[in-house]
Amino acid sequence: QVQLVESGGGQVQPGGSLRLSCATSGDTLDKYTIGWFRQVPEKESSGEYEGISVISPSGGTTHYADSVKGRFTISRDNAKNIVFLQLNNLKPEDTARYSCAAGAARLREPYGSSWSRTHRYDYFGHGTHVTVSS
Numbered sequence: 001q002v003q004l005v006e007s008g009g010g011q012v013q014p015g016g017s018l019r020l021s022c023a024t025s026g027d028t029l030d031k032y033t034i035g036w037f038r039q040v041p042e043k044e045s046s047g048e049y050e051g052i053s054v055i056s057p058s059g060g061t062t063h064y065a066d067s068v069k070g071r072f073t074i075s076r077d078n079a080k081n082i083v084f085l086q087l088n089n090l091k092p093e094d095t096a097r098y099s100c101a102a103g104a105a106r107l108r109e110p111y112g113s114s115w116s117r118t119h120r121y122d123y124f125g126h127g128t129h130v131t132v133s134s
Contacts (some may be wrong), residue, residue, distance in 0.1 A: 051116025
């Protein structure tokens with residue numbers, strides 16, 4: 001059983017930056033692929049999430065959604081059981097609840113498109129809210 005707790009969200013102006021953290025406990029982090037997902041307010045009723053980034057257990061492989069490529073950076077520190085998502089050049093359309101997720105058996109490299117599918121992950125955090133507005 002893995003617990004994930006996100007932090008670092010907040011309100012920023014367009015062009016601003018935030019660093020989100022995903023602190024994990026309950027198992028050794030280096031067993032897990034970690035993904036970041038977001039849910040915009042309009043999608044809360046449908047439960048639809050957008051997969052925005054993933055990092056392999058070793059940290060050697062990362063992928064990003066086209067919507068965030070070049071602006072967001074994922075990283076991890078397995079020794080400290082924490083994963084980060086650096087958000088730069090934020091736009092109003094980045095406003096969402098951001099959640100991290102951990103997966104193992106159903107996520108193997110090469111990921112293809114599997115990394116962006118929520119059902120591939122075993123554990124989810126509750127999320128942290130990011131609001132981008134002027």
